[in-house]
Amino acid sequence: MLNKSLISINDYSKEECIRVLDLAEEFEKEPVQNLLSGRVVATLFFEPSTRTRLSFESAVSRLGGQIIGFTDSSSSSVQKGESLKDTVCTVANYSDLIVMRHPIEGSARYASEVSKVPVVNAGDGANQHPTQTLLDLYSIRKTQGKLDDLNIFMVGDLKYGRTVHSLLMAMSQFNVNFFFISPDELKMPNEYKLHLDNMGIEYHEQRDFSDIVPEADIIYMTRVQKERFSDPIEYEKTKNAYVLRNDMLENSRKNLKILHPLPRVTEISSDVDSNEKAYYFTQALNGVYTRQAIISLILGLK
């Protein structure tokens, strides 16, 4: 992990993922530690973000480091036609670590190949979002006390959802059952199902899930992402496919937790927010501890 970029969740072994979670637990107990003094972390966000960018920045601040970067590439020299390579090579001169979100799949891997400092992928198109996955694993382990023998429901946009793709890859290292609930247009891509077949992991696919909610340990809701559709008619057809309401949780398991990477639009009704099984805002908080752990391990501070 030391000085290594984190681009895909597959870059970390099962043991390395557990190491991140254990360290995140330590940061949750003691979030303010002066480990990053004199270090600079660059956040390059070519796509909008609230949680990922701000939780990284909060993580760096609580560790005593400095942040540079941009939240909108139109305020950078990309606007003048500068290439991604030149941007990354330049920013690598100014920082110890680059955190980058970009709309193009593979862009983070490319950045890591041209950068002299490690790069952390904060989401590349519909591909991967590995730090989200580590905070999701942290949230699951914290609420369930384990990462195996769980029924994990993934609901919504399973085609373009990078968070579900990364989470599936990570959870496939544990003995879990997946339930994929999506409209036909947004089904989990075959490559991920093939991976589960190869790993001997059970999965079920269906369009509706109201009748099977009592089986769930984790319901991972996702937003249908308007920005990933090339055809607006396809988006309009699927945008309101699922809405989780409080009454649907009546017969659910005691240990059930509702997760969502956020932002949410309409897929979780606001009446769920006050249900003790709603965990998505605490999940976002867990992002700070998890990202403190990731930064510390990459920079060799722990």
Ligand code: CP
């Ligand atoms: N979960 C997540 O990536 O949220 P943001 O888009 O707000 O960063």
